[in-house]
Amino acid sequence: MIDLRSDTVTKPTAGMLAAMAAAEVGDEQEREDPTTNELQRRAAELLGHEAALFLPTATMANQVALRTLSRPGSKVVAEERTHVLVYEWGGPAIHSGLVMQGLVAEAGRPTPDQVAAVDELGPGSVVVLENTHRSSGGRVWPLGEFRATVAAARERGAAVHLDGARLFNAAVAAGEPPSAWGELADTVTVCFSKGLGCPFGAVLAGSAETIERAWEGKFLLGGALRQSGIAAAAMLYALDEHVERLADDHARAKRLAEGIGIDPATVETNFVPIPAEPGLRERLAERGVGVGGLRPGWLRAVTHLDIDDEDVALAVERMQEVLSVPA
Numbered sequence: 001m002i003d004l005r006s007d008t009v010t011k012p013t014a015g016m017l018a019a020m021a022a023a024e025v026g027d028e029q030e031r032e033d034p035t036t037n038e039l040q041r042r043a044a045e046l047l048g049h050e051a052a053l054f055l056p057t058a059t060m061a062n063q064v065a066l067r068t069l070s071r072p073g074s075k076v077v078a079e080e081r082t083h084v085l086v087y088e089w090g091g092p093a094i095h096s097g098l099v100m101q102g103l104v105a106e107a108g109r110p111t112p113d114q115v116a117a118v119d120e121l122g123p124g125s126v127v128v129l130e131n132t133h134r135s136s137g138g139r140v141w142p143l144g145e146f147r148a149t150v151a152a153a154r155e156r157g158a159a160v161h162l163d164g165a166r167l168f169n170a171a172v173a174a175g176e177p178p179s180a181w182g183e184l185a186d187t188v189t190v191c192f193s194k195g196l197g198c199p200f201g202a203v204l205a206g207s208a209e210t211i212e213r214a215w216e217g218k219f220l221l222g223g224a225l226r227q228s229g230i231a232a233a234a235m236l237y238a239l240d241e242h243v244e245r246l247a248d249d250h251a252r253a254k255r256l257a258e259g260i261g262i263d264p265a266t267v268e269t270n271f272v273p274i275p276a277e278p279g280l281r282e283r284l285a286e287r288g289v290g291v292g293g294l295r296p297g298w299l300r301a302v303t304h305l306d307i308d309d310e311d312v313a314l315a316v317e318r319m320q321e322v323l324s325v326p327a
């Protein structure tokens, strides 16, 4: 099966497993795990912040960020199909007592005017911006537009959290460092178990003071581990070995799109959006190609570390048969 359902399906490589096996470890809760400490130092620098915190998942990183930045009874405002509003099981309401408000926005990017028009947005509230934006098909938020929306949130007194689960994809696609977006937000999440190919792991970056308070949320949610250096070693390995190669995933996604008759201009990173027809996903699975859900009415084919040029060529061949693409 050519598994294009998600970039989360990757298995750790031999090099990554070797790095994990060789990791120097200690008790993370005592802040004595040297590999985790090194990961946090490097991640903070890469994301344009003073400090960073290792967390097992990006969901937990988002939830810890919201709890740290907000006051119960205030709002979390985000584009209506962001991960934090749709896929985190009501976490903002449950863990932080927040009122969840979604904005309908082109390419997952609320404009400054939209943020300016939200009622009851003020200190204690958080605006969440997602880059790349998953449900619009891995779209990249242009830096100038992002900066303007951040400024609109600040104008209202709200904090800004960047869900940059796939921020490295955005950075590689745009030719900007991840800190270019990261430093503009109060906190930023990056996930390592997607394009970067780790089995699990995320980081949350922010000011030293914010990250100190975030430790409380990490303990509260059960995310304070012990010898987390095993995971951190994989994450450090991924920073060295798996960032630049994201460009290959992006090129392969474009090639796949072209091959199956999707406009390659709609492919900015590693997602290929495919209009869904009843039974299409099952028919593709029967032909040995796995695709995932993107949003209602749309499927996605996602390239990643475990998909090479041959896989793309074969996937195109098999998908053409099912999609009846003109030759």
Ligand SMILES: Cc1ncc(COP(=O)(O)O)c(C=O)c1O
Residues within 6 Å of the ligand: 056, 057, 058, 059, 060, 083, 084, 130, 134, 163, 165, 166, 191, 193, 202
């Ligand atoms: C944009 C975005 N944020 C957060 C997450 C959550 O990541 P995790 O599975 O590590 O909790 C995902 C995962 O799919 C995502 O796409």
